[in-house]
Amino acid sequence: MLRYATRRFLGALPTLFILIALAFFLIRVAPGGPFDSEKALLPEVEANLRAAYNLDEPLHQQFARYVWGLAQADFGPSFQYRDYTVTELIMTGFPVSLRLGGMAITLALLVGVTAGSLAALRQNTRTDYAVMSASMTGISIPNFVMAPLLILIFAVYLGWLPAGGLGDGSPRNMVLPVIALALPQIAYISRLTRGSMIEVLRSNFIRTARAQGLPMHKIVLRHALKPALLPVVSYLGPATAAVITGSVVIEQIFGVPGLGRFFVQGALNRDYTLVMGVVVFYGVLIIAFNLLVDLAYAWLDPKVKYS
Amino acid sequence: MIASAQAVQGQEEVAGRSLWVDAWRTLRKNRAATVSGIVIGIMAVLVVVGPWFSPYSYDFTDWSNLSIGPSLETGHLFGTDTLGRDLFVRTLYGGRISLMVGLSATLVSLLIGISYGAVAGYFGGRLDNLMMRIVDILYAMPFMFFVILLMVFFGRNLFLIFVALGAIIWLDMARIVRGQTLSLKHREFVEAARAQGVGTFAVIRRHIVPNLLGVVAVYVTLTIPQVILMESFLSFLGLGVQEPMTSWGALVKDGSDEMQSSPWLLLFPAVFLAMTLFCFNFLGDGMRDALDPKDR
Numbered sequence: 001m002l003r004y005a006t007r008r009f010l011g012a013l014p015t016l017f018i019l020i021a022l023a024f025f026l027i028r029v030a031p032g033g034p035f036d037s038e039k040a041l042l043p044e045v046e047a048n049l050r051a052a053y054n055l056d057e058p059l060h061q062q063f064a065r066y067v068w069g070l071a072q073a074d075f076g077p078s079f080q081y082r083d084y085t086v087t088e089l090i091m092t093g094f095p096v097s098l099r100l101g102g103m104a105i106t107l108a109l110l111v112g113v114t115a116g117s118l119a120a121l122r123q124n125t126r127t128d129y130a131v132m133s134a135s136m137t138g139i140s141i142p143n144f145v146m147a148p149l150l151i152l153i154f155a156v157y158l159g160w161l162p163a164g165g166l167g168d169g170s171p172r173n174m175v176l177p178v179i180a181l182a183l184p185q186i187a188y189i190s191r192l193t194r195g196s197m198i199e200v201l202r203s204n205f206i207r208t209a210r211a212q213g214l215p216m217h218k219i220v221l222r223h224a225l226k227p228a229l230l231p232v233v234s235y236l237g238p239a240t241a242a243v244i245t246g247s248v249v250i251e252q253i254f255g256v257p258g259l260g261r262f263f264v265q266g267a268l269n270r271d272y273t274l275v276m277g278v279v280v281f282y283g284v285l286i287i288a289f290n291l292l293v294d295l296a297y298a299w300l301d302p303k304v305k306y307s
Numbered sequence: 308m309i310a311s312a313q314a315v316q317g318q319e320e321v322a323g324r325s326l327w328v329d330a331w332r333t334l335r336k337n338r339a340a341t342v343s344g345i346v347i348g349i350m351a352v353l354v355v356v357g358p359w360f361s362p363y364s365y366d367f368t369d370w371s372n373l374s375i376g377p378s379l380e381t382g383h384l385f386g387t388d389t390l391g392r393d394l395f396v397r398t399l400y401g402g403r404i405s406l407m408v409g410l411s412a413t414l415v416s417l418l419i420g421i422s423y424g425a426v427a428g429y430f431g432g433r434l435d436n437l438m439m440r441i442v443d444i445l446y447a448m449p450f451m452f453f454v455i456l457l458m459v460f461f462g463r464n465l466f467l468i469f470v471a472l473g474a475i476i477w478l479d480m481a482r483i484v485r486g487q488t489l490s491l492k493h494r495e496f497v498e499a500a501r502a503q504g505v506g507t508f509a510v511i512r513r514h515i516v517p518n519l520l521g522v523v524a525v526y527v528t529l530t531i532p533q534v535i536l537m538e539s540f541l542s543f544l545g546l547g548v549q550e551p552m553t554s555w556g557a558l559v560k561d562g563s564d565e566m567q568s569s570p571w572l573l574l575f576p577a578v579f580l581a582m583t584l585f586c587f588n589f590l591g592d593g594m595r596d597a598l599d600p601k602d603r
Contacts, residue, residue, distance in 0.1 A: 136589065137581075140581055142539060144540065148563035152566050152570060268459075282449050
């Protein structure tokens with residue numbers, strides 16, 4: 001297992017390197033520099049600025065400096081928020097985003113697995129059709145469409161929940177953003193669970209368990225659930241990526257002060273280092289999470305060999 | 308599969324038993340997929356033809372009817388936005404852009420995905436390993452963020468959107484095509500062609516690719532809604548199509564800004580967008596059942 005983990009970890013390194021390289025060079029080829037302003041700067045001033053940010057060094061040296069900084073969790077200074085480093089900005093936004101995303105994934109897993117299993121157990125009944133149509137609808141309605149609709153219904157017309165912001169930090173403020181973020185994932189997870197659960201329920205060991213007279217709920221919980229969840233586990237990697245991406249718009253719509261909002265603001269303000277920092281940060285997060293999912297899968301699935 | 312594959316070439320003689328005819332029959336029996344296909348057809352005709360029959364253009368301001376709700380009397384079927392522009396025409400124009408982006412980016416992904424996947428699968432060995440390793444690496448990138456960066460750095464033009472989205476989405480296509488090619492290349496008809504001295508690329512083009520089309524058709528149907536979704540996402544963030552042109556994503560964004568005072572601005576584009584995605588997904592599912600029986 002340890003050898004397998006090491007091998008997977010080493011396999012993730014090139015991905016990581018390419019991510020950083022892509023981010024770094026993309027920013028260098030971008031037209032317009034961070035010091036472009038309405039007034040042209042004096043040449044000496046600009047030269048001094050470039051020197052201060054090490055932009056006058058040869059490219060490979062800058063790249064090495066950037067990677068070295070990243071290794072120490074230093075994403076460089078922000079060009080727009082002059083008094084902050086990018087690392088500081090990320091650290092103010094990330095906890096909020098993490099809470100939002102974490103709750104959304106948890107909710108999606110709970111609801112998705114339950115609904116999918118129910119649909120599988122009652123295959124081709126009304127319950128099944130209801131769950132599957134709901135899930136198709138969930139997949140088809142993007143979360144940036146769902147979010148304003150939720151606000152319109154639950155905040156504007158019914159007035160049950162706040163429309164946005166974190167307010168006094170009470171959980172009420174998180175309800176709508178979490179639901180909006182979780183809905184498409186609930187839809188995917190319930191479809192996945194249904195499919196694999198149907199397959200597992202047809203297999204021999206389940207038939208044996210039923211022949212022995214075990215009650216259905218015990219069969220599902222003790223025997224069927226674990227193998228049926230394997231595809232869901234492997235979907236968790238893409239799900240995380242989707243939640244992180246979705247979080248960008250959801251935070252924007254609900255005015256949640258998370259990392260996604262910094263990203264959009266940074267992109268619109270051409271705050272290159274901030275935007276780049278967020279991309280690299282999220283990229284590393286996604287790569288690390290995929291690695292964890294791979295390991296969890298190998299651990300859960302007896303068919304995977306550690307060679 | 309082999310019989311049906313040969314039937315693709317000689318459709319006249321064995322009319323009625325080819326893969327496509329079989330698939331067409333199965334698909335027709337699936338009512339949800341049929342209805343979805345018809346709705347997509349109507350939608351396509353509507354967004355292309357509809358604007359010609361409307362007295363308003365997408366950027367015309369009707370000063371006497373700013374922000375009015377849907378009504379027949381004023382001639383604004385879906386109402387107007389805060390600038391007095393007719394929402395019906397704008398929704399159709401937005402649909403043109405959304406569908407066009409969906410189709411073009413899918414085409415880009417199709418071209419890259421099929422050639423890449425077929426080459427990797429057909430040659431196999433070290434080349435295949437290397438090519439698929441590259442796909443694996445690219446797969447793990449947070450590409451949506453890179454597209455956003457591209458939009459920020461190089462301005463928001465439509466052509467860049469096609470290319471950028473197409474360049475992301477080919478990865479799935481390449482994987483699927485490679486898998487199919489691996490199973491096709493040891494078939495008798497491919498060996499027969501090779502034994503007759505047909506060149507490598509001719510074999511790929513004439514014998515491998517035509518037999519991939521079934522699976523590819525399924526994935527095209529499932530890729531289009533994904534691309535439409537991505538374009539809408541970009542437009543929603545203000546990084547896609549620029550004013551006064553519009554797309555469904557941009558309309559949803561405008562609508563959600565005004566939803567308290569004029570909810571129709573949100574509802575109509577949202578319904579069009581969701582309905583289109585819904586139908587494409589249903590059609591894709593139906594086609595998968597019809598063309599890829601092994602999958603179920």
